[in-house]
Amino acid sequence: MSQAPEAPSPVARSLRLWVLAATTLLGVVIFLWRLGSSGLVDETPPLFAAAARAMAESGDWLIPRVNGLPRYDKPPLVYWAMGFFYVLPGQEHWNPLGTWAARLPSALASISVMLGLAQTLLRWPQQGQRQALTALAAALAFALSPLVLLWGRIAVSDALFSGCLAWSLLLSWRTYAGARRWWACWLVLGLAVLAKGPVALILFGLTLALFGGLQRDWRGLVRKLKPLRGLLITALVALPWYGLAVVVEGEAFVASFFGYHNLQRFTVVVNHHLQPWWFFGPVLVIASLPFTPLLLLGLAQALACWRRPVQAGPPALSLQRFAACWLLAVLLFFTLAATKLPSYWIPATPAAGLLVALAAPQAKRWAWGATVALAGVFCLAWAAAPSWLPLIHEPEMPALAQELLAAGWLPWASGLYGLAVGLALLGLRRDGAIALLGLQLPLVAFVPLALMPAWQVGDQLRGLPVRQMAQQVLRQRGPQEPLAMVGIMKPSLHYYGRQVVLYEGAEPVGLINLADRLAREGRQGLVPSAAAPGSTVLLVIDQGTAARLPWRAVPHQQLASQGLYRLWRIQRTDLQGQAELLLQGGQRPDWDLPRPERY
Numbered sequence: 001m002s003q004a005p006e007a008p009s010p011v012a013r014s015l016r017l018w019v020l021a022a023t024t025l026l027g028v029v030i031f032l033w034r035l036g037s038s039g040l041v042d043e044t045p046p047l048f049a050a051a052a053r054a055m056a057e058s059g060d061w062l063i064p065r066v067n068g069l070p071r072y073d074k075p076p077l078v079y080w081a082m083g084f085f086y087v088l089p090g091q092e093h094w095n096p097l098g099t100w101a102a103r104l105p106s107a108l109a110s111i112s113v114m115l116g117l118a119q120t121l122l123r124w125p126q127q128g129q130r131q132a133l134t135a136l137a138a139a140l141a142f143a144l145s146p147l148v149l150l151w152g153r154i155a156v157s158d159a160l161f162s163g164c165l166a167w168s169l170l171l172s173w174r175t176y177a178g179a180r181r182w183w184a185c186w187l188v189l190g191l192a193v194l195a196k197g198p199v200a201l202i203l204f205g206l207t208l209a210l211f212g213g214l215q216r217d218w219r220g221l222v223r224k225l226k227p228l229r230g231l232l233i234t235a236l237v238a239l240p241w242y243g244l245a246v247v248v249e250g251e252a253f254v255a256s257f258f259g260y261h262n263l264q265r266f267t268v269v270v271n272h273h274l275q276p277w278w279f280f281g282p283v284l285v286i287a288s289l290p291f292t293p294l295l296l297l298g299l300a301q302a303l304a305c306w307r308r309p310v311q312a313g314p315p316a317l318s319l320q321r322f323a324a325c326w327l328l329a330v331l332l333f334f335t336l337a338a339t340k341l342p343s344y345w346i347p348a349t350p351a352a353g354l355l356v357a358l359a360a361p362q363a364k365r366w367a368w369g370a371t372v373a374l375a376g377v378f379c380l381a382w383a384a385a386p387s388w389l390p391l392i393h394e395p396e397m398p399a400l401a402q403e404l405l406a407a408g409w410l411p412w413a414s415g416l417y418g419l420a421v422g423l424a425l426l427g428l429r430r431d432g433a434i435a436l437l438g439l440q441l442p443l444v445a446f447v448p449l450a451l452m453p454a455w456q457v458g459d460q461l462r463g464l465p466v467r468q469m470a471q472q473v474l475r476q477r478g479p480q481e482p483l484a485m486v487g488i489m490k491p492s493l494h495y496y497g498r499q500v501v502l503y504e505g506a507e508p509v510g511l512i513n514l515a516d517r518l519a520r521e522g523r524q525g526l527v528p529s530a531a532a533p534g535s536t537v538l539l540v541i542d543q544g545t546a547a548r549l550p551w552r553a554v555p556h557q558q559l560a561s562q563g564l565y566r567l568w569r570i571q572r573t574d575l576q577g578q579a580e581l582l583l584q585g586g587q588r589p590d591w592d593l594p595r596p597e598r599y
Contacts, residue, residue: 015122015131016119016122016132019122019135020119022136023114023115023118023135023136023139026114026136026139026444027110027111027114027115027143028111029444029447030110030143030144030149030152030444030447031106031107031108031110031111031143033447033448034452035099035100035103035104035107035153036094036095036097036099036100036103037097037099037452037456038097038099038455038456038459038463039097039098039459039464039466039467039492039496040097040098040099040102040155040463040492041154041463042462042466042491042492043489045154045156046490046492047066047067047071047491048074048078048079048082048155049082049101049102049155049495050066050067050491050495051064051071051079052064052079052080052086052102053082053083053086053098053101053495054066055079055083055086056084056086061080062076062241062244062248063245063249063253064076064079065524066494067491067494067500067523068500068523068524068525068526069524070249070252070253072249072252072253072256072257073257074157074195074197075193075195075196075197075238075241075257076241077160077164077191077194077195078105078157078160081105081160082101082102082104082105082155085101085104086101097467099155102155103153103154103155105160106152106154106156106158106159106160107152107159109152109159109160109162109163110143110148110152110162110163112163113142113162113163113166113167113350114140114142114143116166116350117135117138117139117166117350117353118135118138118139120135120170120173120174120319121138121357122135123174124174124177126317126319126320126358128362129361129433130361130433130434133431133433133434133436133437134357134358135357136437137356137436137437137440138353138354138357138358139353140353140437140440140441140443140444141352141356141357141436141440142349142350142353142354143353144291144443144444145287145349145352146286146287147283147286147343148346151343151346157196158343158346159346161195161196161200161347162346162347162350164188164191164192164195164200165196165200165204165347166350167185168185168186168188168189168191169185169204169207169322169326169350170350171184171185171188172185172208172225173211173318173319173322175225176220176221176224176225176318177315177316177318177319178315178316182224182225182226182230183226183230185225185230186229186233186234187237189201189204189234189237190234190235190236190237190238191238192204193234193238194237194241197257202333203329203330203333203347206332207322207325207326207329208221208325210325210328211321211326214302214321215313215315215318245257277335278335280331280334280335280340280344280345283342283345284331284345284348284352287348287352288349289378290374290375290378291356291371291436292371292374293366293368293370293371294355294356294359294363294367294368294371295352295355295356295359296367297359297367298320298323298324298354298355298356298358298359299327299355301320301359302320302321302355303321303324319354320354320355320358320359323351323352323354323355323358324351324355327351327352327355330344330345330348330351331348357433357436360432360435360436361431361433362432363432368424368428368435371424371439372421372424372425372439375417375420375424376417379414379417379418380414382410382413382450383410383414385404385405385410385413386405386410389401389404389405396461396488396564397458399461400457400458403457403461404454404457407453407457408453409450412449412450413446413450416442416443416445416450417446419442420439420440420443421439423438423442424436424438426438427439461563463492464563465562465564465565466490466492466496466562466565468562468563469540469560469562469565469567470492472559472562472567473493473499473538473540474498476538476559476560476567476569477499478536480527481536481537482500482518482537483497483499483500483537483540484502484503484514484518484537484538484540485501485502485503485539485541486503486504486505486506486510486511486539486541486545486551487505487541487542487545487546487551488544488545488564488565489503491503493540499525500523500525501540502514502518502521502526504517504591506544506548506551508549508550508587509582509587509589511550511551511554511578512579512589513589513590513591514537514575515531515572515575515576515579516579517591518531518537518575519531519576521592531572531573531576533573534571535572535573536570536571536572537569537570538567538568539567539568539569540565540567540568541565541568542565543564543565543566546568550581550582553578554574554578555570555571555574556568556570556574557569
């Protein structure tokens with residue numbers, strides 16, 4: 001029978017504290033450095049941020065609401081977490097762009113996963129591993145995943161869900177390995193259900209099912225985790241909100257949250273996110289670069305015991321096999337799902353970090369050679385950036401290549417990857433764990449010295465014009481004057497303008513929809529009204545849409561221009577007249593058909 005780890009000596013306790021302190025410091029550099037220096041990234045983050053801010057300002061913490069409508073797509077935990085920071089006073093001083101409050105849950109959840117991985121390996125070092133080095137390397141292998149670097153810094157629910165699920169799975173393995181608080185994993189699993197929904201239960205259960213088969217110790221796993229009592233704890237944490245939401249919102253909540261955002265996303269393609277069945281194979285490769293060869297080796301090592309007729313090993317030394325089952329559970333489930341997005345892989349990234357760190361010390365020569373070669377390719381690619389960056393053509397950011405080249409961070413990017421290659425080669429003379437840290441530490445510096453300057457350039461080109469247009473709206477808007485945006489649709493206009501915005505596409509039906517919605521659609525913050533003489537609407541339109549029929553045929557007064565965007569004031573009667581011409585041509589409004597993810 002496995003036992004809890006023996007009480008550590010004073011030296012071991014001191015070492016653990018130093019490793020956890022170093023992990024925290026590195027997490028702060030990776031996820032908190034200049035977190036609030038740029039605006040919210042369209043298209044989804046402003047919806048999360050606006051709903052959380054509305055909760056904090058209205059005091060209604062039950063149902064998220066954004067742009068005058070309820071938002072049923074995610075449970076409330078991420079909104080509660082963001083809303084907690086929006087409640088804090090002095091927002092205009094410490095949170096002027098709204099991004100500190102909105103992004104902190106993602107950043108803090110990512111740092112907590114780093115600490116969870118490190119702490120687990122410090123308490124249960126695996127056979128043949130350098131305890132402190134492997135713990136720190138696992139945390140960094142997770143944090144330096146390209147997906148984690150992105151989603152750990154934006155205002156969506158994925159990082160928080162991944163953090164809750166990771167902690168619930170780590171705690172379940174720790175219970176199996178000998179920890180006494182069996183109930184802790186089930187309590188945190190309840191938070192994961194409040195962060196994303198029933199998918200947390202499926203991924204948790206599938207991971208344990210695969211691990212029970214690979215470890216050949218179903219009885220021990222069930223005995224220690226007590227699943228019946230555990231699921232009751234999970235239900236007590238998660239079900240009260242779901243029950244209240246059903247009571248208050250009724251069929252609309254059930255049909256949208258359970259029907260569309262859970263069942264329908266799994267069974268059919270939604271929002272045009274059609275991908276081939278093998279989609280997550282390339283995502284697996286990309287998400288762990290440049291450590292992917294070590295990940296594949298670690299996965300192969302963990303699954304090598306699959307065909308053995310005896311138990312694969314003692315519980316306390318089974319972390320590598322558990323991580324493999326965790327990763328495979330995510331891979332299998334989302335491969336079967338009809339709707340596929342890169343962000344669905346984020347729950348697998350903590351497991352990938354464990355597999356990379358556990359494979360590195362005794363990695364085969366081919367794995368280390370491929371890993372160092374990949375880092376070298378990145379070094380050369382950044383050095384050659386002046387040749388390939390001008391090939392990037394982004395309609396919303398036509399000056400992107402020039403601004404990136406002028407920002408001065410490209411030599412840092414190339415130099416840091418070159419330093420990583422050199423330190424890894426030096427470390428390989430001693431030990432694979434030392435080599436892995438040598439490869440990782442320069443990539444930590446890549447975040448503040450290269451990634452953040454590039455992010456800032458993108459924000460200035462793509463986000464700043466929308467924020468400036470929102471300020472123009474606040475200056476120009478008359479009392480009760482409705483606001484619309486057509487063509488390129490940016491929810492950040494709603495967030496920064498603090499107005500209900502009617503969003504429509506550039507097609508002719510968009511004009512008909514807008515005229516009809518102004519006359520008939522009612523929502524919180526918007527009262528429908530007839531197109532009477534003298535009534536106007538403010539319209540934010542991008543220059544490409546403004547040049548297209550039927551929009552260019554609508555008489556308008558241009559009030560402001562920022563980047564790609566123009567601010568028009570349109571007489572409602574002129575808009576209605578153009579809509580009637582389109583109706584006579586056979587066009588029909590379709591705005592009132594079901595559109596579950598309306599802005």
